[in-house]
Amino acid sequence: MQPVRRSSRLRSSVASSSGNQSSSEPPATRTNSCKQARRRTRCTPPPEPSEEEVESLSETNASDEDSGDSDASMEENFLPQETRYEASRATFQALYQANPQFLRPTKPPRSARFATSAALARYRDLKERKFVDHQSLTLTDEKLADIKKVILHSGLIYAVIDADAYQPAVVREFIANIPDAVKRGDGLGVYVRGSLVDFSPELINTMYCIPEVAEDPDWLHEDIDKVCSFLSGERVNRWECMASKYPTLTNQVLYKLVCSNWLPTMNCTSMNQERLRFIYMMYHHRGFNFGKIAYNQILTMAGKTDKDKKRRIIFPTLIQQVLLFQRVVPPDDHDEEETGFPKTVVKDGKAGRGSGADSSHPDLADDIDRAISALKAIRIRLRRGDYTVQEASQSQAADEDAGEDSG
Known part of the structure; x- marks a missing residue:
């Protein structure tokens, strides 16, 4: 399946999620707002690497000799995060000025922080939980050039180069208010600090400049033995023989990023079939909807705040960015200090060198x-x-x- 080229027009999440929020809105106003959002919400994706570069990525000793010039070119083409966010906030502000009802919850909120009393109870359940912190990628680190090429090919590059601190109290409030959110298009209108904000798969994809592709739902069913063979450089040909020491050095780093940024967990040493398939999909760009993957995980977490209270809160940076993409949320007297700056992913020189792999093909x-x-x-x-x-x-x-x- 061939993905849509990076230069193709990205979908406007502002138009689709907010355009269906109120049936009482005059048709002319809604149409104009949607057109305005399409004109303003733009993202400049970086150049797409050549197929020859992508095909060599699974090799353990891939050459980085010519990475310098291409890396400099890529960095010049990345649109700065604040530039994108300022344009997006201006679009949302114009939309809300024309349609103030989009900001108002359908029922009177309990307070400026919580939509209902149940939301307050959920917040208390979340209060002591720690976070799975985001990891970022340093574009200038030549040792990570191979990692950058894989992520760039997959379309997820902005999800690792955009970095923000997050407000713990605000993130917890957002999650606590999700079960009381109102339906909006393919997403929700979530109550945050006195008004509603949009939250949807499409908004996440637009925020991270992820190009639109035809989704392939079969990536989760990829032959796991084939996946293990590919990611281990053919040292392991069976899932039951796969261990954390066998993925190549490149794929060790990618697995860390999957565990922190895309399918979060604190257990980065235990091999998980879904996470391994995710990396395989990144190489082959098998048409996936990352916004939907993250959105569904956050909704699942929000529905289980009273269970397993030792579980960490996932996607704090993404949640903070969803808010910043629409408006600035100032702290109040209840807020903790901003914390959780994304960690910088590094290569472990000892990783990916596991020996003693003895894995015959399945029979x-x-x-x-x-x-x-x-x-x-x-x-x-x-x-x-x-x-x-x-x-x-x-x-x-x-x-x-x-x-x-x-x-």
Whole structure:
């Protein structure tokens, strides 16, 4: 599937999300507002690398000799974050001046911070939770040139070069108010500090200048054995043999970024099929909607604030940026100091050098033979009386799981 070129026109999230917010709005006013938003909400994506560059990215020892000139060219073409955000805020402000009802919640809010009493209770559940901090990419670090090329090809480059501190109290309030939000187009109108803000997959994509592509829902079902082989430089050919030491050095760094920025978790050493497929998709640009992926994760988190209170809050930087993309949210007396500046991702020279990989290609007949041999060994040990029933059950369950994975 071929993605739309970076120079193609990006969708205007302001027009689509706000244009459907109120049926009482006069048609002429709404049409003019949408046209105005389309004219003003623009993003200048960086140049797209050549196919030859992309194809070499999975190699463990990819050459970076010619990266200097291309990196300088890319940096010159990146549109500064504040320039984009100022233009977007001006567009939203003009839209809201013409349509002030877009800012007003449908029901009187409990306070300037919470839409309902239930939102306040959810905020209290979130109060002690820590955050999964965002990681950023330094464009001038030549050691990360290969990482930059993969991310640039995937269309996610602005999601790692845009960096902001976040206001912990504001982020928690935003999440706490989501269950009481009003429906707006493909997203929501969320109550934040006295008025509503837009929140939708399309707004996230526009904010990060992610080009529009035809979404391929099958990326989540990519053959995991093939994914492991690709990301490990063909040292591992089976999922059950995959460990954190086997991805190449480039893919080790990409896995860290996936764990912090795109499918957040604090467990960056345990291999996860969805995260590995995400990296594979980045190389092959299999048409994905990142805005939708992030949006759904945030909604799921907002619906479970009373469960597993040790879980960290994900996407704090993205949430802060969603607000800054529309208006500045000044702190109040209840706010904590701004914190959580994104960390800078680095390469670990010792990573990606795992040795001892012994992974044959999947073969059902071989798996069955190994399972039979293991069961025979268990029977012999049971007859000798030196093998407990519990140990036998655990061993058999492990063999069955291995058989299911290979099948």
